[in-house]
Amino acid sequence: MHVERRGPVAWIRIDRPERRNAYDLAMARTMIGAFEDAADADAVVLTGSGGAFCAGGALDQLGDPDPGRLRALFAASLRLVNAIRACPRPVIAAVDGPAAGGGNELVVACDFAIATRRSTFGQTGPKVGSAGVLGATNMLTVQIGEKRAKEMAMLCRRYTAEQALALGLVNEVVDDDGLEEAVGRWIAEIRALSPRYLEIAKISSNQWWHQSADNMNAGLGMLVQAIGSEDMREGARAFLDKRAPDFRGARAREDAARAATDAAREGGRS
Structure with missing residues (x-):
């Protein structure tokens, strides 16, 4: 994972393209620190490398899981999405390629999302022996509606960028070579506004996220109990x-x- 400061903007790039940017425990903890350290930026951009956004938490240890390590990864994933929400600055998901499973939940957690036309979105939980309890089964309902959220979280269907835009999961879809230009436009708009009142608006808009907190914790507990099933x-x-x-x-x-x-x-x- 790389953090780059481009003037007043913090770019957090997940850099594990050989695994579609699936993150392990160490990477999750590093990302949490990066969001906490970005409090002095004007905006934060979360993106991926190598033609993918993020495939969520790494699945390589689920076949023969170490309960302690997996419990720690689950807990770090919850801390990660909460760090995105707690960051006082607007967080933009710059999506180029697949956002799957926990990666899709990172999009849910971000304040805004801009995607290239080749990007895809969706959950993988019940298909791979898990469940998307850190956004997909709770907060996603607020964003796209209950029936569509259940369709995404339970049936593990994939959605194009245009479909994600129509659902309300992303804010804008751009040509595949136009992502950074579009992000720049959004950042320019953000920087013309009051940082203090943007922070107030963001924290106030977290109402439904906070309403989902108990549900996320309960879901995480159920995932922990299912380790090794x-x-x-x-x-x-x-x-x-x-x-x-x-x-x-x-x-x-x-x-x-x-x-x-x-x-x-x-x-x-x-």
Whole structure:
């Protein structure tokens, strides 16, 4: 991850293109610090590298999870979206490429979002053995409506930039080579306004985010309790193997293995 100061603007760039900018625990903590350190900027831009915005938290350890490390990553993800909301300056998501799973929730958390035409949006939770509880199952409802938010969060459909604009998830769609110019226009507009009253307006507009806080914490607790579940392992294995998951088949195999173990124990007692 790189932080660049362009005059009064802080650019936070997620730089892990080989994994579509999926972040690990260390990266999440670094991003949190970057947003906290950007309080003296006029605006903050969050973007990605290598033709992707962000694929959310890294899935490489879900197939054989370390409960402690995964719990820490979940907790850091919650702190990250809260850091975006708590940043006193307007935060713009500059999206070029896929924003998926937790990456899509970063877009939800940002104050504004500008996307290139080639960008796509969507959640991945139930498809990969997880759930988008840090924005997609709560705050997204406020932004695009309950039925559409459930469609996105539960069915894991993908949406083009134009569809995201129509839904209300992004503010503007630009040509693929026009992202930085568009961000510059938005920043110029922001810089013509009162920083003090922009901060007041932003903090006041967080009402619905704060209303979702208990729900996010409860959802995070449920994710922690599901660490190591067969659904989590099957979703992660399928994602890494680039195949469709078979959640019901995996459960059936797990049940059969458990029954066989129980039968063997009973046989040993007799």
